Amino acid sequence: MSKGQKLLKRAKKIIPGGNQLLSKRSEIFLPGQWPSYYKKAKGSKVWDLDNKIYNDFAGMGVTTCILGYADKDVNNAVKKAINNSSMNTLNSYEEVELAEKLIDLHPWAEQVRFARTGGEACAIAIRLARAATGKNVVLFCGYHGWHDWYLSANLKKNSLDNQLLPGLEPKGVPKTLKRTAYPFNVNDTNSFKKAVQMFKGKIAAIIMEPVRSDPPNMQFIRNVRATAKKIGSVFIFDEITSGFRETIGGYHLKLKVNPDVAILSKAMSNGFPSSAIIGKKSVMDQAQNTFVSSCMWTERIGFVAALATMKKMKKKNVVKDLISHGKIIKRGWLKASKLAKLDIKVAGIDPIPQFSFNYNNNDEIATYFIQEMKNSGFLANTRLGTTYAYNKKIISRYLESCEEIFEKISRFIKSEKSLPLNGPIRHNTFKRLI
Amino acid sequence: MSKGQKLLKRAKKIIPGGNQLLSKRSEIFLPGQWPSYYKKAKGSKVWDLDNKIYNDFAGMGVTTCILGYADKDVNNAVKKAINNSSMNTLNSYEEVELAEKLIDLHPWAEQVRFARTGGEACAIAIRLARAATGKNVVLFCGYHGWHDWYLSANLKKNSLDNQLLPGLEPKGVPKTLKRTAYPFNVNDTNSFKKAVQMFKGKIAAIIMEPVRSDPPNMQFIRNVRATAKKIGSVFIFDEITSGFRETIGGYHLKLKVNPDVAILSKAMSNGFPSSAIIGKKSVMDQAQNTFVSSCMWTERIGFVAALATMKKMKKKNVVKDLISHGKIIKRGWLKASKLAKLDIKVAGIDPIPQFSFNYNNNDEIATYFIQEMKNSGFLANTRLGTTYAYNKKIISRYLESCEEIFEKISRFIKSEKSLPLNGPIRHNTFKRLI
Structure with a gap:
């Protein structure tokens, strides 16, 4: 063994x-x-x-x-930050530089907050959207993390059959959150329309990835975007996976469809833990009205790694x-x-x-x-x-x-022979909506 | 300026x-x-x-x-980990070493999960407690982060007057979470008894810090611990601030009062972002029944920094x-x-x-x-x-x-003169229960 x-x-x-x-x-x-x-x-x-x-x-x-x-360039920047201490009573100036950089790259965005993980960043975006709209319901397609707001969709079992997280019970998610998150299928205008109709007047946010396995359907995306605007909901692009792969920044820059909020993580800092929530001031500024605060979000490595990664992405x-x-x-x-x-x-x-x-x-x-x-x-x-x-x-x-x-x-x-495996067949991961 | x-x-x-x-x-x-x-x-x-x-x-x-x-010893360990890549498709072996180390230090604990921030770790502990008990309500005293489960206590305004987060509205927290989290006052047996009575049969977890500003009142703590056991609730010590200061591990080791779950972070890794949830198998193993998963929790720095910090703590x-x-x-x-x-x-x-x-x-x-x-x-x-x-x-x-x-x-x-300040008076941070 x-x-x-x-x-x-x-x-x-x-x-x-x-x-x-x-x-x-x-x-x-x-x-x-x-x-x-x-x-x-x-x-x-x-x-x-x-x-x-x-x-x-x-x-x-x-x-x-x-x-x-x-990567030697990102690592050297991070190691320099560590030599100079990556934690302090004072703040890291690099967080301001990174915020400005992200706004430069995404001119539609006005404000930025940082977190450490993708799941946290999604939960923050949902909190801010709910605070901005005074509404509760989140329509989503695709995968957006482990938090209560998202898993609560699974409290209504049959609504997620054949869609999301089969076999994963949302145990430990308060049942009172039932019908606060509801899925629609990607590139399926009918399922989206149905969801919008079902929760009319209650929709705080619509969150989706700009692209996953299938090529983006521009008509569908533009329709979701326009609907969100029309009904006064916050439109969020989860760019945790799609960001920094076809553009320096969110994939939506390529689509020329601007959300109200976008979430960046993963490739942004070449594997060092960091995530960012960027968005319009009307939503982001809710972070002054609702409590969103964490010690470990202030640590320097994420900011420095992200700046160094973007610099190298551009240079090379x-x-x-x-x-x-x-x-x-x-x-x-x-x-x-x-x-x-x-x-x-x-x-x-x-x-x-x-x-x-x-x-x-x-x-x-x-x-x-x-x-x-x-x-x-x-x-x-x-x-x-x-x-x-x-x-x-x-x-x-x-x-x-x-x-x-x-x-x-x-x-x-x-030959209709079974394949010579030296161990069990792999498990299936949960199926994604997109 | x-x-x-x-x-x-x-x-x-x-x-x-x-x-x-x-x-x-x-x-x-x-x-x-x-x-x-x-x-x-x-x-x-x-x-x-x-x-x-x-x-x-x-x-x-x-x-x-x-x-x-x-600190040169912790930094050298972290920089070595970075030179060898702190992220990978495979897992970091140091997470197993750290889990074993934490169990060695806390013999009552059987299993461990890691996260990146203190707030996340508290949210995970609450999810697991709710999953283990099939109940929803959390009784708490003190501060435990920004997540919905905690801020929901503020949805019932008058219950928190003079206690927690004055002036901070829980905007964006679904109102359906009302009465899922309820505070009691530290070292105040009556307020604790009242809370237990009020939510009889519904209490998933009781969470508190083992110590904050006042010296621990052993009778109070033992009573909370015993009550949690009696009513079948998960007893959680939030050791984010108290841990690794008077013992290598949780402060509760000094009190000789074992919780069902403890949350460690902050000093554990000398400022590098990391947090741990340690606990009894009956609670922790719920992580197999409910979905708790995040990419950035797997990154190596937190594990390595924690191991190096504990090593130096012992040596010196x-x-x-x-x-x-x-x-x-x-x-x-x-x-x-x-x-x-x-x-x-x-x-x-x-x-x-x-x-x-x-x-x-x-x-x-x-x-x-x-x-x-x-x-x-x-x-x-x-x-x-x-x-x-x-x-x-x-x-x-x-x-x-x-x-x-x-x-x-x-x-x-x-002299009854006003003090010569060169700027405004400092803001008050939110008041803590403890």
């Missing part, structure tokens, strides 16, 4: 769920076989506890590390590489599937490409893919986030391995 | 409230005159944007930096110094007040000592005190957190300045 799997056994006894994030659970990749823990990482290379080296094509830290692991035109790497990978998957006569579907924006196997046993196939890619020296998944640290050589090697393994999968499918 | 005050003017336009934390607002120290921002800090020394140097007797980063600013017997520094400071304040014939009240645990002026214009006097201490080279407040970085010489210098300024204050009071 690998050192990683041994440590995971210890972890599961004392950390419910084994870790702090569903998307980093070993079981959603490769149960019993995943390296689970890393010792060090550099660029796109990861060393596990047994000193085995992998190249990361499994998300680069849940899509955070767009510049690569341990990182967005261009993130997109072109993704395009090459998508084309490579399609080519490999054609060569192997495998039926796959490719989706996602270029810097966060994904594919799925179109078979009844697609989880089994995906598990075998991840297993064999691991044996070829790759951390792999059916979804990834590109990074500036990739180069053509490593992408070629990755795609060669994909071709070989797609070929193997095809042979097993043709 | 100082560079700090100039920057604060820019900040206030684009950051509602000017920063991310009420307790770091310049206005609660010295409106118009506070340095506001720091450039660097080392030990207990702080450099402001004009390169003026102060010694910090104003909390050392809201009581986080028990080892001092930029830091607790002994934190307490003895606090005792000397308390004695010094009393001596200074006697010499000056000033009426003050000293309170707080030794490592977080505080004093108040017993006069009608105590905010005016406190503002003058902070103003004059600043001119003597100290960041000061009427409450502070001691640090291992203090030494006898700097404490002596601080107390000499206190003596001089107490003397001045006394002369102004005797």
Whole structure:
């Protein structure tokens, strides 16, 4: 048994769920076989506890590390901040610089607040929207974190069947929050209209991601935006995943659709914990009327890392590489599937490409893919986030391995043999609305 | 105008409230005159944007930096983690080591989860308690953050008059949460009994700090603990401020009263953002039944900083110094007040000592005190957190300045002249229950 799997056994006894994030659970990749823990990482290379080296094509830290692991420019800025103390009784001047920078990048936004995690930032945005409108209900599509405001949607069971978090009970969320959050389906004008009609006069906020797996449907997005304005609701773009991948800032800059509030995190600071809520003054200024305050939001690292990440993104035109790497990978998957006569579907924006196997046993196939890619020296998944640290050589090697393994999968499918898995089939993560 | 005050003017336009934390607002120290921002800090020394140097007797980063600013041992561990990448697709092995360490220190606890901020950690504890009991109501005393579960107590206005957050409206908190959180007063058995009676059969959790300004009343604490057990509620100690100051771990270890759940943060990692929820398996394991998950909780710095902080605390017997520094400071304040014939009240645990002026214009006097201490080279407040970085010489210098300024204050009071303030009187922060 690998050192990683041994440590995971210890972890599961004392950390419910084994870790702090569903998307980093070993079981959603490769149960019993995943390296689970890393010792060090550099660029796109990861060393596990047994000193085995992998190249990361499994998300680069849940899509955070767009510049690569341990990027020297961001790290040097952060280490300098640490040498000069990252905590103090006084405030970090960098928070003002970062706020100004974010407003420069998003001219529609007037004010900024910072937090540490994406979930917190969404909860703050919802609080401010409710305070600004005096209303309670939140219409949403997609995933927006673990907080009560969001999970409360699951209190009405049948409303979320086939949509969101199947199997996850919203235990511990006060039942009095029932009917305070309600989902609509992405690119589905009817489901949106129905939700708006159902909660007429009560809607504080409408929150969605500008893009997830499917290409953005501009008509749909413009309609949601216009409706929010018409009914006096706060329109929020959750850009935690989509931001800083096709533009320096929110993906909505590309769509030319401005929300009232946007939430940024993840790639903004190349993996250092930080998040930002940017928005119009009429909403943001509610932070003076309702209590939103936390000691750890003041710490310096997040601000410094975000400033350094944006600086490097601009200097090196990182967005261009993130997109072109993704395009090459998508084309490579399609080519490999054609060569192997495998039926796959490719989706996602270029810097966060994904594919799925179109078979009844697609989880089994995906598990075998991840297993064999691991044996070829790759951390792999059916979804990834590109990074500036990739180069053509490593992408070629990755795609060669994909071709070989797609070929193997095809042979097993043709021969109607079950795939030789060395462990259980991976769990399904919760299904997203988008 | 100082560079700090100039920057604060820019900040206030684009950051509602000017920063991310009420307790770091310049206005609660010295409106118009506070340095506001720091450039660097080392030990207990702080450099402001004009390169003026102060010694910090104003909390050392809201009581986080028990080892001092930029402590070389903790910083070296953190910088090593950053060099090896602090984010990854795989998990940080240090989270398991830290979980095991916290259980070693708190043998009553069986499982651990981590978050990034204190407010989040409290919200997680409440979610888990509600999930474990199937009940909704939270009885609390003291301050536990900005989240909906807590602020909802303010939806019933008159219940919080003279107690908590005066003047802060819970705008944006759904009104349906009314009567889901209810306060009792510390060391007041009647108010506690009344609250328990009022919500009979509905109480999910009882949360309090083991100690704040007043010495712990053991009879009261034991009664709350026993009642929680009797009525089947989860008993939670919020140790965000009290932890890691008189023991390595929670203050409750000293009281020998075990909760079902404890929340640790702040001093645990010497100012690097991290928080932990530790508790009995029956409560903690609910994290498998209810969705509590966040990307930024997985990042490595918090775990590494906490392990390094605890290691140094043990090696250098830091607790002994934190307490003895606090005792000397308390004695010094009393001596200074006697010499000056000033009426003050000293309170707080030794490592977080505080004093108040017993006069009608105590905010005016406190503002003058902070103003004059600043001119003597100290960041000061009427409450502070001691640090291992203090030494006898700097404490002596601080107390000499206190003596001089107490003397001045006394002369102004005797002469019935108003105190010569160079700016407005400081704002009051929200009043705490404890």
